Amino acid sequence: MIKTQGDLEELAEIGLKEVMGLPRVREAEVFASSNEVDTTKDDLETDVPCGVVHQPSCMKTEGVGVRLFTNDGLYGFGFESSLGKTAVVNAAKKALDGAYPKPLVQHLPNCTSDKPKTTNYHDLRILEAGGTESVDFGYRCADGVIEVYRREGFTAEDNLALSGDVTTVREGIGIRSSRGIVGGDTSTLMWAYLTSMIQKRNSKGTGWATGGRIDTFSPEEAGRMAASNAVRSIGGQRIPKSGKHNVVFGPQAVTDLVHHFLQAVFNAAAVGVGHTPISGVYGKQAISSLLNVYDDGSLPGLAATKGINCEGLPTERTDLIKEGVLVGFLSDQETAQTWNGDFENDATKMYREKLRKMLGTTDIPILRGRNGFRFGRGGGRQYMGEPSVEATNLFLEGTNPIPEQALLEAIGDGLYIGTLWYTYPVHGINAGDVTSTAIANSYIVKGGKIVSPLLPNTVRIEDNFPRMFNNLLAVGDKVRTALVWGIESMVNTPEIAIRDVNLSDIAQYMSASKAA
Amino acid sequence: MSKVTGRDGMAAQGQYGGRIGAEEFHSGKVRDILIEAGREASERALANGKRRAERAKAYGPLGQTICDTKFAPTEKVTAVVNADYTQDPRSTSLDELCKRATAACTSMLKVDERMRRALVQIQSGMNRELIVASENGEIAIDVDEAYAKTQGLVHVFALAPGQKVAEDYYDALGGMHGLEVLDGRNLYCQPFERWAMGISDQIAKLSSAPMLEGRFDNVKVLTDGAFNSLWTHEVNGHPSEGDRVKGMEMGYAGRSWFFRNALEHWIGKQVASPLLNVTSRNDLDAYGKFMFDAEGTRGTPVYHIKDGKFVGFLHSRWTAQAMTDMGIANQVPNGSMRATNALNVPYIRMKQTGIEGGTSSIAQMLAMIDDGFYLVGRKIPSMSESRENFQISPMMAFRIQNGRVGQMYRRVSLMADSMPYMMSIIAIGNDVGLHNIFNCGKAQPQQVMYLCNFAPSMLAIGNMIGGLAKAA
Numbered sequence: 001m002i003k004t005q006g007d008l009e010e011l012a013e014i015g016l017k018e019v020m021g022l023p024r025v026r027e028a029e030v031f032a033s034s035n036e037v038d039t040t041k042d043d044l045e046t047d048v049p050c051g052v053v054h055q056p057s058c059m060k061t062e063g064v065g066v067r068l069f070t071n072d073g074l075y076g077f078g079f080e081s082s083l084g085k086t087a088v089v090n091a092a093k094k095a096l097d098g099a100y101p102k103p104l105v106q107h108l109p110n111c112t113s114d115k116p117k118t119t120n121y122h123d124l125r126i127l128e129a130g131g132t133e134s135v136d137f138g139y140r141c142a143d144g145v146i147e148v149y150r151r152e153g154f155t156a157e158d159n160l161a162l163s164g165d166v167t168t169v170r171e172g173i174g175i176r177s178s179r180g181i182v183g184g185d186t187s188t189l190m191w192a193y194l195t196s197m198i199q200k201r202n203s204k205g206t207g208w209a210t211g212g213r214i215d216t217f218s219p220e221e222a223g224r225m226a227a228s229n230a231v232r233s234i235g236g237q238r239i240p241k242s243g244k245h246n247v248v249f250g251p252q253a254v255t256d257l258v259h260h261f262l263q264a265v266f267n268a269a270a271v272g273v274g275h276t277p278i279s280g281v282y283g284k285q286a287i288s289s290l291l292n293v294y295d296d297g298s299l300p301g302l303a304a305t306k307g308i309n310c311e312g313l314p315t316e317r318t319d320l321i322k323e324g325v326l327v328g329f330l331s332d333q334e335t336a337q338t339w340n341g342d343f344e345n346d347a348t349k350m351y352r353e354k355l356r357k358m359l360g361t362t363d364i365p366i367l368r369g370r371n372g373f374r375f376g377r378g379g380g381r382q383y384m385g386e387p388s389v390e391a392t393n394l395f396l397e398g399t400n401p402i403p404e405q406a407l408l409e410a411i412g413d414g415l416y417i418g419t420l421w422y423t424y425p426v427h428g429i430n431a432g433d434v435t436s437t438a439i440a441n442s443y444i445v446k447g448g449k450i451v452s453p454l455l456p457n458t459v460r461i462e463d464n465f466p467r468m469f470n471n472l473l474a475v476g477d478k479v480r481t482a483l484v485w486g487i488e489s490m491v492n493t494p495e496i497a498i499r500d501v502n503l504s505d506i507a508q509y510m511s512a513s514k515a516a
Numbered sequence: 517m518s519k520v521t522g523r524d525g526m527a528a529q530g531q532y533g534g535r536i537g538a539e540e541f542h543s544g545k546v547r548d549i550l551i552e553a554g555r556e557a558s559e560r561a562l563a564n565g566k567r568r569a570e571r572a573k574a575y576g577p578l579g580q581t582i583c584d585t586k587f588a589p590t591e592k593v594t595a596v597v598n599a600d601y602t603q604d605p606r607s608t609s610l611d612e613l614c615k616r617a618t619a620a621c622t623s624m625l626k627v628d629e630r631m632r633r634a635l636v637q638i639q640s641g642m643n644r645e646l647i648v649a650s651e652n653g654e655i656a657i658d659v660d661e662a663y664a665k666t667q668g669l670v671h672v673f674a675l676a677p678g679q680k681v682a683e684d685y686y687d688a689l690g691g692m693h694g695l696e697v698l699d700g701r702n703l704y705c706q707p708f709e710r711w712a713m714g715i716s717d718q719i720a721k722l723s724s725a726p727m728l729e730g731r732f733d734n735v736k737v738l739t740d741g742a743f744n745s746l747w748t749h750e751v752n753g754h755p756s757e758g759d760r761v762k763g764m765e766m767g768y769a770g771r772s773w774f775f776r777n778a779l780e781h782w783i784g785k786q787v788a789s790p791l792l793n794v795t796s797r798n799d800l801d802a803y804g805k806f807m808f809d810a811e812g813t814r815g816t817p818v819y820h821i822k823d824g825k826f827v828g829f830l831h832s833r834w835t836a837q838a839m840t841d842m843g844i845a846n847q848v849p850n851g852s853m854r855a856t857n858a859l860n861v862p863y864i865r866m867k868q869t870g871i872e873g874g875t876s877s878i879a880q881m882l883a884m885i886d887d888g889f890y891l892v893g894r895k896i897p898s899m900s901e902s903r904e905n906f907q908i909s910p911m912m913a914f915r916i917q918n919g920r921v922g923q924m925y926r927r928v929s930l931m932a933d934s935m936p937y938m939m940s941i942i943a944i945g946n947d948v949g950l951h952n953i954f955n956c957g958k959a960q961p962q963q964v965m966y967l968c969n970f971a972p973s974m975l976a977i978g979n980m981i982g983g984l985a986k987a988a
């Protein structure tokens with residue numbers, strides 16, 4: 001079980017007093033965290049030996065991270081993988097040993113009178129859950145899959161398969177700083193991501209579920225979704241030819257595009273160094289006017305919600321894109337300090353001069369910096385790292401949303417792509433070129449109606465992100481939550497229809513030849 | 517990390533891992549922590565086994581394949597392997613490293629006026645893994661293996677006058693040694709600073725190059741060793757991982773185009789030109805060098821492709837046994853089960869995987885190209901789910917006409933279906949080079965593994981994709 005928030009806050013409090021008593025320390029922050037990540041891996045195949053749940057595991061990490069500034073203005077960071085006063089002091093000594101000039105930042109985050117909007121949102125049942133419960137989640141996924149296949153009349157000879165993971169995360173943090181930051185947080189979140197196949201029919205489906213509380217999380221539903229999508233994918237066809245096609249992207253596909261491209265447009269740290277596919281558009285049209293985008297880490301009941309960020313500040317809503325116009329940015333406190341012009345030196349002058357060019361304006365917006373987190377790529381809130389800019393619950397919504405059937409009618413002939421894979425900026429993020437493959441939950445559309453499944457793994461997207469997101473045909477009205485591998489934030493998005501997406505028909509040899 | 521195979525109903529596994537801090541380590545709490553980890557792992561293993569047995573009954577005919585977790589045998593071993601270094605990472609001052617990184621960064625920016633940003637990250641450390649495992653009530657594995665690792669990473673941005681799209685590139689220089697890696701004991705045989713400035717110079721020049729327009733299908737493409745190290749990593753190495761073959765990675769990392777199921781696979785069949793030989797080993801002086809994997813199995817070399825035929829997988833004890841139980845002969849563990857840290861669950865990971873050298877020189881291969889491209893360096897890959905198709909960008913590309921190297925381009929990538937591309941290989945170079953990969957990701961939670969891929973230059977037929985074509 002993780003340490004209580006009370007224990008972590010008490011340690012941060014005691015630790016801060018010790019650190020502030022060390023020579024050379026001008027100001028300091030102590031961040032204590034305790035995390036457990038339970039992962040249960042599913043492996044079910046009806047044609048070969050299997051175990052249903054393969055290796056249920058738990059990874060526990062707890063420790064302290066200390067950030068500080070010295071009397072002569074140097075910045076340092078150190079951590080220790082223990083909880084205790086001695087660990088805090090040792091972390092601080094490491095920070096002092098390695099302290100270095102950081103001209104863009106002059107102080108630690110200031111405190112605020114804002115109070116967290118969301119408190120006590122964690123689920124005690126998950127906090128107290130042990131290994132047995134997490135093993136159960138994995139089996140419940142399989143139960144959902146078997147239920148569907150039995151109902152649809154499939155047999156073992158159809159070579160049914162299930163693979164994927166269920167992850168349960170328990171996170172606790174306590175933070176104190178000499179600038180008056182006082183905070184603690186406890187969160188519980190779960191997600192399942194599954195793929196199921198009917199191998200004899202060459203069909204595949206994905207399913208997922210997310211939740212912050214046991215009663216909002218259904219592993220069975222993720223299993224049912226994966227199996228149902230596999231059933232729906234039987235009889236998949238190839239696209240008639242490579243070229244431009246209108247496409248409706250489903251929530252998971254949109255999530256992949258958001259994480260690998262769109263986020264860079266409003267990530268202040270990325271924009272500040274030019275690491276973005278669309279630049280020079282602050283206050284101007286960045287993408288289609290059919291979309292609004294915002295982030296809100298304070299909403300109760302969602303899996304990616306946090307009461308405070310990892311710098312001790314309450315989470316809140318940040319509007320990012322309004323009717324396609326770039327209006328805001330996600331930021332941590334360091335980036336906010338530099339953007340906001342809290343102080344001036346040669347380094348900040350140079351940074352802000354370049355930033356004006358990147359933004360395409362002389363008026364640099366003031367940032368509130370409420371998105372500094374220390375996420376562990378699927379493994380809790382980590383004391384080992386310094387905060388960086390992260391989204392939480394990202395929302396995409398249509399400015400003029402239409403029903404799902406109308407989306408298909410809007411594209412006429414084209415594709416519905418449900419699940420994308422290996423979506424990367426293949427020529428660098430600046431260029432914005434997109435490549436990705438459609439691997440499941442995808443269909444061929446003719447005359448505004450789905451006419452057949454798309455054969456999995458036969459289509460590669462080769463297009464350009466700014467072009468795609470400036471050529472939206474329509475946005476759906478049903479918002480669903482989706483996730484991608486290794487990223488804690490979750491995207492809540494409707495389906496999005498895009499005109500003339502460049503697609504290649506690939507891997508024809510896999511259909512033509514069956515080995516052995 | 518504690519891994520237990522228990523039996524309550526059926527034999528099944530459970531695992532538990534955690535970080536042990538200096539305070540616990542020095543105050544004698546390690547034993548208690550390990551006992552607690554064993555208890556937690558056992559709880560999971562027993563719960564797993566009980567539920568497995570229940571589902572085997574409840575699922576009826578759909579559960580007939582549910583069975584005990586079984587492992588292929590491996591030799592008993594007791595071994596101590598020492599780290600190889602001359603400059604101990606533990607005695608380095610952070611201040612010294614910071615000054616070195618800052619100086620490198622400053623020098624990189626001064627290389628060329630087109631340079632816009634340089635990021636330098638230097639890390640050096642020591643790892644020691646103690647692996648103890650019991651079987652049938654006896655200690656069967658007792659391994660104490662230590663290694664040092666040092667790396668210098670650079671990320672550079674350059675923008676030429678008149679260009680709208682900056683050129684950015686990142687790479688790392690590293691080795692399984694102490695700080696002497698930064699002074700020249702590395703794959704490039706040069707100090708980190710000189711290598712970093714060379715990268716800056718290349719990228720600065722590249723930023724002035726035009727972007728390739730259009731698409732060129734079925735052209736001859738000469739790819740250099742650095743590009744091919746990434747290519748073989750993605751197209752040959754990953755689909756050779758035994759857990760993908762078993763379908764374990766369908767959810768995240770994908771399956772294998774070499775193996776669909778026990779009745780549909782390419783084992784023993786031609787998947788490439790007879791010129792292609794791909795192997796994995798763990799003894800080269802580069803990332804991925806080790807003696808024993810996380811199960812205490814000695815790392816042994818294995819061929820994946822021999823004379824163009826697919827012949828072998830990377831295996832753990834479990835995947836080797838599982839494939840044997842599927843009726844595939846000659847599957848043995850080859851020491852491929854590794855984790856990034858002791859607290860992580862081990863997965864099947866590449867070790868040092870690559871293409872063996874051929875007999876052609878670059879000059880000979882260039883002379884074979886009437887109208888094609890020469891791809892140099894490696895950038896970003898995108899693979900289809902079972903690795904049956906790939907799109908990979910090089911650092912830069914050159915147009916080749918009548919055997920002559922012409923215009924340099926940036927923002928290009930090579931796309932092809934994997935097997936047809938491998939079958940089209942015309943020549944393989946005699947210039948094998950080792951290239952470290954420092955960011956291979958797998959697993960949930962994600963683990964980033966350091967390994968090495970090696971490859972010579974290669975001439976084959978593929979499709980060149982230009983960047984601007986996508987924006988049209």
